[in-house]
Each structure stands twice: as C-alpha cells, then as structure tokens.
Amino acid sequence: MVRYRYLFSQLARRELRKKYKGSAFGVLWYLVNPIVLMGAYWFMFGVIYQKQEVHDYPIFLMVGIVVWTFFQQSLLSAAPSLLDQSGLVRKARFPREAIPAATVTVQLVIFSAVLLLFLPVAVAIRGTLTPALLLLPVLIALLYGFVLGCSMIAAILHAYFRDVEPILTAALLPWFFLSPIFFQLDTLGEVKNHPWLGTVLNWVNPIAPFINAFRSVMYGGVAPELGQLLYALAAAAVALLLGSSIFRRMQGELAVVL
C-alpha cells in the first residue's frame, strides 16, 4: 500500500479536477452550500418556529451542517467511484481501496478547508478559545476513519449492486432530520420527558456523537463527554474494520462486474 502512495495522490488529483471542471466558483460552492442551508434552518427554526432557546443558533447549526455535509458527500461520491474508475480497475492490479479512499480524502480536504474558514468565526462569536480546541484534530481523525469505513462499504456494494446509490440518497434525508443538527436533544421537552427516545436518538445514530463532540468543542468550548468520545472511537474502529474486511472479500471480481 505504501508503494502506491503516488497513485493515491494521482487519484485524488483526478477527483479534484473532475469536481472543478467547468465550474466558475470551484471550491467556493463547498462554503456556499452549508451557509445557505444554515440560513434556511436558522430562519425556519430560529426565527419563525422557535421551538427551543439556543444562543448563537447560526453557529450551533453550522457545526452540525458542516460535519453532516462531509459525511453525506463522502458517501454519495464514494458509492459510484469504482464504477467511474472502471478503466483503471480493468487495466492493472493495484489496491482497489485507493479509489474510494482518494474520493473520501478529497472530501476531507474540502471539509478541513471549510472548517478552517468557519472556526475563527465560531471562536470569536462564542468565545471558545479554550484548550478543548486541541481535541479538534483528534475528532477530525476519528470522523475521517468512520466516514472512510462507511464509504468503502458503499463503494464496493454499489459496484455489485447498482441500487446502493439511490438507496443511500433515500436514506440520507430522513437520517439528516433524525441527527442532532438543528436541535439539541436534551433541551427538547418531548425528548427529555420521554423514557427512552433521547437515548435512542443519541446512541443508535452513529453520526450523532461526532456532531455532538464537534459542537462541544467549537460551540461550547468544552471537551466532549468521555462516553461520546469513546463511542466515536468505537464507531470509527468498527466502520474501518468492517469496511476493509467487506471490501477485501468482495474486491476480487471487480474487474468482471464493472
């Protein structure tokens, strides 16, 4: 795998080129999209339909949206990645993992860029320049591991079964609404008084601890709860292990099915 690191960078370059081709604003869109989304949710849930009192709601929203966008974009671009590069797969023997991994890594670069631009704003407005920020690289690494594992599964399954992408598209929308992006679970009255709804929403959804942890650091200025950190660590480990083992078992026939 180390031998192929140059291939990996070439694939990532390819992916970037594909994204910018014919686009006047290029990477700027990755900033515009979450901001527009954030504006709409802020207007809807922060102004009109004020369900809960959250300080600096736009910042609160933005953290969740940025993390979610990375997760969603990675899955949706990794799923067809092997099909897109079928020419390479049919040409040579190289670690096929490099293809979805390059796709996800490009998304990571975009995510990091957006985060870098957004972080000073959040810190300035929320006054969260605390030692907890040092945890941010750790959180990014864990999130990357989790997203990479999920994306490898999506990519290899989609190569054999072309309905994976539409299934993903269909699943991601309700998933978005069930994730703590525009609400804070423990301050919602209905959830707080319900015997188990809060627990389910917080612990069944593997992306929730990541959103909560990023939010603790960037919005709250405090380190995430240990439970959430451990959950994120476990989610990343399980996703990576599962992803690489499924990928390895199924990749043999790739040149035939693509």
Add this chain to the structure above:
Amino acid sequence: MRRRTQASQLAVAPGEIVLRDATRSFSIRADQARTLKEVLLNRRTTGPPPVPALRGVTLRIAPGETVGMVGRNGAGKTSTLRVLAGIIPLQSGQVACGGRTVALLELGAGFSRDFSGRENIYLGGALYGLSKAELEQRVDRIIAFSELGEFIDVPVRTYSAGMYVRLGFSIAAHLDADTLLIDEVLAVGDEAFQRKCLRRISEQIAAGRTLVLVSHDAGSIERVCERVVVMDAGQVAFDGPTAEGLLFYHRLMGTEHGSGESVRPPPDRSVEVSEVELRDGAGRASRVFRCGDPVRIVVSLRALRAVTAPRLALEVRSQDGSRVFRTGTPVELQPDGTAQLAFDIGRLGLLGGDYDLALAGHDGEEGSAFDRTVRFAVAQEHDAEGIADLRGTWEALSPVPEAGR
C-alpha cells in the same frame, strides 16, 4: 466471498510465470444486476449457467522467455492474460507472476480523458506502483518514444485510436517490467510504429524480460517469440517451439496462411490430408501462377483408422466463397495407410485474383467439410474480368452488304 483456492502462494522468481490447473468461468447474463440478497450470499439464483473461459490451464514460463499466444476468438487468450496480470481471480488452480507485471490489454483503458498525455503517463505509471521520482526519470523517454510531440500536452479525449496505442505502449514499454503482457492492441498502430514496438520489445527481450504476446498476426509472433501456446476452448492445445506451434495453429484454423475459412476437423476423421503442395510447370513449389500456366497439385493422404472406400475431394473457391470447381476421386491407399496423388491442370483457366484450394479426405460418402485450405494467387496479363478464363478472341467482321442494292 468467491470460492478461491489461491491461498497457498507459489514462490516464483521475478519474470517467472506459473499457472496451475487454472479455471475460470464468466456469467453471461446480459443484465449484470443482482439483487442485494444474491450479492450478500454471493450466488445467483436465476439465469444461464456461467460459461467457462479457462478449463484447467497449466503453463510454466521461465524468466526471459518469449511466448506467443494464439487461438481463435474466445479460446481464452485474453482471459489468461487478465489472470496473469492479477486483474481477474481464478475460481480454482493457482497463478503466480514474479516481479513487476505490466499489461497492455485494452486500448486506452485507464486513461483519464480530461487529462493530458503527460499527466496520463504519471497516472499510468502510478498504477504499477512507481513513484513520482521514478516516473520523472522516464517521462522524457516515454514522450520521445510515443512521437506524440506537442499532442502530449493535449487532453487524451482528442486522441485517435492510433495515438492511444502509441501512448499506451510507450508507457508500458518503459516501466521496467519483469513481465510484459501484450494483447492484440498493437495492431491498431501504423506499420512504422508497429515495427518500432517490435524493436523495443526485442530490446526488452535482450534485457532478459519475459514476454507474453497475444496476436493473430503470425508474422509478429514468428519474429518475436521462441515459443507458442495455442489455446483452444479454454485449454492449452499446443505448447512448444514457434514454427511447430504456428503450423499447429494454422492446421487448427484450417488454413495455411492465417486467412480463409476456419474449418473444424470433420466429425468423421477417417482420412487426413497431411500435405499439400502446388507446383508450377517446372515442378517448383509455388503459390503464385499466371493465368494459363500449368499447375500440379500434389496431395499426401493418411488414413487415421481402417477405411473401406477412401476418397479425396478437391475444391477451388473464389474470395467471395463461391465454388469455382469441385471434383473428387477414389484413393488407393498403400499398405501403411498413406497415399500420394497429383492433380494436373494443363492450363489454369482462372482470371487474376486470390483463390482457396480446399481439400478433404473421406471414407465413402463425401461430406461438405474440408480440413485443409491453401490459398494461391493468379496473376493475369490480358484484359478480362471475372473468374473463368474462357480464352475467347475478338474479331472484326466486314460489314454485311445490304439486301436489294
């Protein structure tokens, strides 16, 4: 997920190739899609059974050997190369390819259409695990060899098929592979470039590389390869020196010149045509005659089993496949089961063009299948078109006096 028995890895030297009892079949369902359940259980519940492409192929190629692979379409040549290149796994058997194996299989495969030729050189090299520094050393040589000139910095989507081959071969030939696997693709390039490729290949051979070349062009194989593997129906039908291998191949294809019709041996293999020779008026073997020349066809026959009424059928066909002439004769076999006959044509009444001479031995009833086809050419000096020379002459007639004058 597939049943694979490749677990035990074979130990091979760089450039060595070992294939042991390799089998592989492909599903031929037109609609590739499977249900999620089928994917997860990895089995197909419907559709036709898979078609075998390799049925127990065993090959051992030593480092530095040059092997030509021939066979009809669908005989398993390309599948073998793809297995050797590690692109397709085997269902049973073992495969090992020592060192760096570079394959040139599909025209333009792996090229990024929006990238320039130069960028594709880097990507192509990276696919084989070369580093940026290693590629930078080679990129100028690759560009020079490809002769693409300024087109090297143009997106490859603007390239022609010939330019794809130039780029693809130039990359593959400069990666310092221990083993080069080349499929047919060279045929797309123009003749000058093909010659250049063959020269480059012979340099690589001199440097001790292993080469496996799939081609229908007997000429290239004869020039490059010391050994020929003839594939037929997913199995190795012949493996040996090039001269014998090509002869075997032509016999399998039912032609001596690699063209003409491919004729399977007749189901009734009773009498075999073992040798055919066309001779000119001076008794010399020839394949080119002038219209009106005498021609002698000498045929050797061999009985493959006890026969009661052996016969020889002879047919001449034009290039569109229509029958020009057919005849047959009973054959008197020698005690050892062989016979030699000559068919004398006093004056070859064919007009200019290529013709096929087809021959077959039979026991009793003559069939329609031929097991030997020899192509010959007729040159023509006088002005006529068609197939048969009717030997007519023109004559100017004096005007007929009008009646009643």
